[in-house]
Amino acid sequence: MSLNKSRVLRTEPLDYKEAKWATLVKTTYTDPEGVERTWESSERLTRPAGSDIDGVGVVAILQDPSKPESEPRILLQKQWRPPVDATVIEVPAGLIDPKETPQQCAVRELREETGYVGEVVDGGFGVSPVMFNDPGFCNTNLRMIHLTVNLCLPANQNPQPELEDNEFIETFSIPLKDLWAECREFEKNGYAIDARVGTLAEGVECARRWKL
Template sequence: MADKMSTLSPRDAKVTSIEPMNLDQARWITLKKISYKDPSGKERSWESAERQTRAKNSTVDAVGVVAILHDPKSSKGPSMLLQKQFRPPVDKVTIEVPSGLIDEGEDPATAAIRELKEETGYIATIPGDAKAAEGFVMFNDPGFCNTNTKMIFVEVDMTDPRNQEGNLKPEMEEGEYIESFSIPLDNLWNELEQLENDGYAIDARVGTLAQGMEVAKKWKQVLDKRPS
């Protein structure tokens, strides 16, 4: 069974049917009708989807993990760890960062370290000198749902024997088919562009991060050209 599992790819999955679902069948999400008053005082309504999985006493649903693979002895520079995973709602394999729901009594940083190890096998640490190591609470699609995420920045020391190829021990759940791979940070935009051309869907968190890096490069160049 293990050999067979190792040959399976997220691209082998496909949607076979789509049909309406009764609310009492939903395990993970529910629909809500929201009544509210707009700034003029007029009564209005809004349709919203809500997760049913948020942990008790938590204000955050999930974490996304920005995992940077770093080997100071390598000439290739730091890389970002990404994943390929089939997502039925878009009927495509998406390019994502490792991510997962926060467990009961767990803080986002702890959830990020746990999820990374479970999905990829990598052992990571959160850099103490990074201002944005634990990001804002970000609302994924506030016009549609109340789902939110915290992006956690972690470093993976590739000189640690536990992070060497052959020593990684992912602990994926039944039904999870995830391929992990890395892209050099200095070529992230170009490689994502090629992946999109190849038919992959780019997750908004990954795409926004890559675009932000390109914006930062441009404006750094502009600032560097200012007269001193």
């Protein structure tokens, strides 16, 4: 099924009693001058008790040890998203389960969404600090988990995703060094760019331009 065949049929107000994933709240606070103000925002309803995050984003880098000269490729996805009525270029991602570590969540989501088996990068780069997607609007947050995918492993020879019946995801990869240019091309062709992908692309381009 082509993702581009999806379309929004209607949009209507949602009664808060029907909300399963998020709700709207009004926060009353005082500003630095002591003035009382209010703020409208959204809150996630799915964060497990005891967890400091809602989910993870996965930076999965494909590597072939048998070809050491080959350049690293980043695993991306195309997925139509109703809120923006567009097919979005994304990294694998998902909500964290109760008592699951961010690393476990990332490995599981990568396997379920793409079929690939990944390994968390050693050291402090494997798990990012907690990041808030849009703190002026929502308390949703995540950690970015960095994985490598060894293409020589038997499990990664013919990856088969385990998608849910409401998931229609197309997985592909591009050279990591071309991420910025590819994002520009995707936008020209009518795709929306997830902020996590765009931020990664900017980081790669900044490192190249300023020779970091």
